[in-house]
Amino acid sequence: MLLNIFFFMFPFFFFISFYFFFLSLYMIYLNFSFFVCWNMHISSFYISFPLYFDFISCMFLAMVLLISGSIIFYSEFYMESEMYKSRFFYLMFLFVVSMVFLILCPNFFCMLLGWDGLGLISYCLVIYYQNYKSYSSGMITALTNRVGDVFILASITMFFSMGSWSYMNFIFSLNLGWLSFFFLVASMTKSAQIPFSAWLPAAMAAPTPVSSLVHSSTLVTAGVYILIRFNYFLSDSFKFFLMFISLLTMIMSGISGLLEFDLKKIIALSTLSQLGFMMTTISMGYSNLAFFHLITHASFKALLFMCAGLFIHSFFDNQDIRFFGLMNKNYSFSLAMFSVANFSLCGFPFLSGFFSKDLILELFLLKTVGMFFFFLIILGTFLTVFYTFRLIFFLTFKNLFFFPLEISNKKVGIEFSMIFLFIFSVFLGYWGTIHFFFPYNFIVLPTSLKMLISVLCLFSFFICYLLCKNFFVFKSKIIVFFSQMWFLHFVKTDFLKAPFFNFSYFCTKSVSYFSEMFYGYVLISWISELSFFLNNCLKSMFSYFFFFVYIFFFYFIFIKFLDI
Template sequence: MLWNIKMNLSSLVFLLLISMVSLLSALKMLMSGVSYYIEWEIMTLNSCSLEMTFILDWMSMMFLSFVSFISAMVLFYSGGYMSGDNNIDRFMYLVLGFVASMGALIISPNIVSILLGWDGLGLVSYALVIYYQNEKSANAGMLTALSNRVGDVAILLSIALMFELGGFSFLFYVDSTAIAAIGGLAALVVLAGMTKSAQIPFSAWLPAAMAAPTPVSALVHSSTLVTAGVYLLIRFSPALEGTVVQTSLLLLASLTMFMAGLGANFETDLKKIIALSTLSQLGVMMSVLAMGFPSLAFFHLLAHALFKALLFMCAGSIIHSAGDYQDIRVMGGLVGFMPLSVMMINLANLALCGTPFLAGFYSKDLILEVAFSCPLNELCFWLLVLATGLTVCYSFRLVYFTLSGEFNLGGLAGVSDEDKTMTLPMVWLGLGAIFGGACLSWLIFPSPHMICLSFEFKILALAVSLVGGLVGYLLNLTSVTYLLESIKKYYIVIFAGSMWFMPFLSTRGVSNLFLKSGGLYQQVGDSGWSEFYGGQGSYSLFVKSSGYLQVAQDNSVKIYMVVFVMWLVALAAIVI
């Protein structure tokens, strides 16, 4: 194929090489406890130095290894998925720019250099979301860009506040009380993390970003854009402990997790279901981070990256073979036509549900046990339990509609797994979904942790998962009753299925509130009174004044006579 004899093959090999070197470096640093801090001073301003800094520790190296490996698999997969695209080279360059921005963010302990990777992610993600150049993609891209812009502004304000510390390398200050002493800094960093990781109320952009090509979704939703906020908060986590911000983050993350799980059970677009699944898992990461366990959040971040990339790749393979259909209601019985893709999507779904001894089990089970042993408030506890059940529920609903049952694609019977360019990366990520969780748990938590819980709490996660899977399958098996209930309670279905009206609030609500008021202000203020007393008014005043001054400087006898007469009249008036 032509794509693999150009730049793409060399970039693929380069990414795999980076992944291997980073993984070996991470293992060495993890065993020895050594970290490397590289600093290059660019300029000094008011005794505050501006440096380009890099942190090479086990966490950044391991994350960089996972990002590089998944990116290499996505590039290889794109060679098959995007083979019919005339602009495949442009697409590959955009993906590589995306990976470079994420790499810059990962190894930056400096809030200024983090902004470079942070803004790079936002810019390239906008270019990728609008890649197909239609109205829907343009709207989705604008929503994505503007939502993330809120986080960019929060980072800029954080840079301004960190002037107080005399430096921008936050790793030197997170363990002290310095950051806590600066009012609002922790809140701004959490706000930035929430926008990038799409927590409530910034959740609407993440399903909308599904307008991008599926390989981009596999990369974005596994290890790059949406995980940037979680990674930043993991780095900042010591500065958040015991603050009101941490408690607020826990509540919002729990609500996000529940909302996304509920919405996925009413969604019919295959890619949006998986996107809502990502949103739910981001809520899990944020909630465990807010409980004070950053290492556990990082563990789930890496384990989730493996099976979520696999899930998107399998979805892309199905969509690509089924004539670009994404509605799960017109699929069915794909197991007889695409056995490899179906096996891999089932594997990824089971890993997502936390099936014992797959990648998701080691992190999710530990997260639930830690949460049950923490002094968690009752609302967050039940939201966590319900979200766990809903995850299994929508996974089995997906299995029912797409993989089992009768074949519904009609004349589109040419679905198959023949394209090896797309199936080979899926096999490699499938191995990661099987063995990745166990290997990571041995590396990150080498000494076993004993969590003592009562029998009810120990069995709760398994019981909720089993009930969720049973409900998800049976409700759709008895689809007639379910449909009647949906019609009868249509307003509940609309509320739950539309992410609690968040997309409407993020688009129409914002446009009505801010854009119309901004237009009114522009009309009355900028183009009205501000012009009259501002630019145009000042211009007219200066023009007239300069005209009078010019006339006065013409040395005309008439002017002097007029002034002299006026002076005499004034003097006479004063004397009389």
């Protein structure tokens, strides 16, 4: 019964997705948007639930539903041997519903339903496998997201004091410094910018379909989405700070991706790098281009995780890329889709990622940002191409692998679920450039700067080819520093485990001891004594009651006798 329900949801999500794609085209051409508000009165209580449909919300909602439909169909094959598959599908559905609330609600109080729903359900999905690693990863994910929830609640309080919960009423407002700070910190926690980056690789303890949905279009993109919505809140000083933090995040994740051997964590660190790239774009003032890169990134990142899940499933749940190899012999079509998504990630001409990434880099070269930021963006681009080709080398160009390989009939169904995302990874950037971002296409740069990005990518490719022949990494202190995300791994384990986990354990033991002592001994003795006292009182009351009834009865008879 459950399988039939989710087979029905797969075409339903696709139909709604393409409907919103065409609706977004209609809105961008006619410069049109509409606002829907559902009002309800309960006695003297008034409830208002608004929904705002414009080009950004409809396009992003279409991409979320397209990816969700593909992943649900993918999960029917990938999770078919799981015991609690129904719970997994219901959680995935609630995860998508929470993201829909976040996208469509312009009211902060209503948006909090989606914001908190993403944090709560992501915790339930990360701990799906119910082991120590999953519990630890779920706790760091939940605690980090609660930091963002606190700042969102503080911003809701400030908006309430200003007279409204809708951000549409404050578009032209000034002096919103504290609100800018609250939104900036909330978006940094949700999108895992430094120093809140440790939870994103830890969330890889969730099943691969969850990782595909989380890292492409839902949880980690929520912070970027609210900054795209509220970019007019940010002052120049906050934009400068955001550019610095996002570029550092891009560099940190790129270096960590070079030293990582876990397939899912490499793709997660590439997500972190691209989130830093989107934040940099917002800090430059190009929020529309950040949104363009957001939707192109969602398509090929979901495809990357789905292909990686197929490879992991085929190698009996092995995730170490040193044991992979010769994937082109047995998984040629899946590897072709994986390579297209990987090339799109590093901005290979003329795939989807190229049309957004190259455009943003050229506009960055036009900005007067200084040599330090210029060096950081160039280094981040170099590292992106480096770990992209390193991953392809380990999967393809190695002549041997050390793990058993499983060929199953599920591969056909899994590959079919990726077809639409593969098409979008190839054509979405060109289609979006024609329809949405045509004014940015004419950028005049000197020949040296125009060729800089292409030369940098080719240079990174050759360096990667020369260095990837050596599979071993020397264990030195500097290597450990870079491989553990600049010791942000310490925040994930020791820092949180010592104060928070131990304090939680102490509180749990204290409460249980107090409950056992109070309820088990003190309260029970009090209740027994009270029961004994009430029992004696009740016996006395019954005796007194019958005595007074007896007297009243004889008094009544005596009065009647005197009247006679």
